[in-house]
Amino acid sequence: MRRPVIAGNWKMYKTAAETRDFFRAFQPLVAGSNHCDIIVAPPFTALAAAVESARGSAIGIAGQNLHWASEGAFTGEISARMLVEAGCRGVVIGHSERRQYFGETDEGVNRKTKAALAAGLTPIVCVGETLAEREGQLTHTVLQHQFEGAFAALTPAEFSRILLAYEPVWAIGTGRTATPEMAAEAHRYLRDRAAAQFASEQASALRILYGGSVKPDNIKGLMAQDGIDGALVGGASLDPKSFAAIVNF
Ligand code: PGA
Numbered sequence: 001m002r003r004p005v006i007a008g009n010w011k012m013y014k015t016a017a018e019t020r021d022f023f024r025a026f027q028p029l030v031a032g033s034n035h036c037d038i039i040v041a042p043p044f045t046a047l048a049a050a051v052e053s054a055r056g057s058a059i060g061i062a063g064q065n066l067h068w069a070s071e072g073a074f075t076g077e078i079s080a081r082m083l084v085e086a087g088c089r090g091v092v093i094g095h096s097e098r099r100q101y102f103g104e105t106d107e108g109v110n111r112k113t114k115a116a117l118a119a120g121l122t123p124i125v126c127v128g129e130t131l132a133e134r135e136g137q138l139t140h141t142v143l144q145h146q147f148e149g150a151f152a153a154l155t156p157a158e159f160s161r162i163l164l165a166y167e168p169v170w171a172i173g174t175g176r177t178a179t180p181e182m183a184a185e186a187h188r189y190l191r192d193r194a195a196a197q198f199a200s201e202q203a204s205a206l207r208i209l210y211g212g213s214v215k216p217d218n219i220k221g222l223m224a225q226d227g228i229d230g231a232l233v234g235g236a237s238l239d240p241k242s243f244a245a246i247v248n249f
Pocket of ligand 1: 213234
């Protein structure tokens with residue numbers, strides 16, 4: 001049985017003070033929620049507040065990005081070691097906004113994934129096609145490239161520590177969700193890729209999260225699908241009540 005994961009990606013929202021307010025309201029709503037892993041990924045400047053607020057709870061805190069080098073002259077960047085020291089257990093890698101606006105490549109995603117693994121962080125690796133790619137029947141091709149690029153030269157043991165997020169770009173922040181069937185089909189395809197590149201053991205253990213306009217009113221249908229093991233939630237993770245409703249699907 002794959003344990004569900006509900007992760008919140010806050011993007012560039014919330015100060016440290018707003019983060020503390022969020023946790024004060026959120027924690028009582030999920031205090032008894034032992035059925036899934038809960039992860040929150042705040043901006044770097046709110047990590048300390050999030051880690052401190054979540055201390056003693058099962059909520060894991062994650063970064064939203066990292067640099068693959070352990071240190072160096074890379075102005076504006078943060079390393080895996082720095083995230084670990086800040087109290088992070090995971091890190092989001094290759095989010096479509098990073099690919100789209102900050103030139104993130106499959107090769108960069110691969111280097112970041114390896115750096116995160118080496119530092120003991122859980123990589124939450126995002127893949128997904130654009131609307132033009134879906135309409136051009138290129139969804140599988142794109143997912144295959146992103147998958148193989150992200151996980152090139154990983155050992156099966158390393159791959160078993162990955163959380164994979166399928167986020168169709170056209171569904172992110174648009175209010176337009178993939179139907180549960182569409183999401184499940186993409187998840188099946190990705191699980192097949194895992195079996196092909198690693199082995200059936202890793203493929204069946206792999207947790208694949210769906211992301212893209214996940215809300216309290218569509219989470220149940222998504223989670224009812226066989227191969228959907230959780231959600232990566234953007235907008236709806238900013239409000240403690242709506243994120244708790246998603247956690248408690
Ligand atoms: P959204 O974002 O839930 O606001 O669509 C999802 C994501 O970008 O991870």
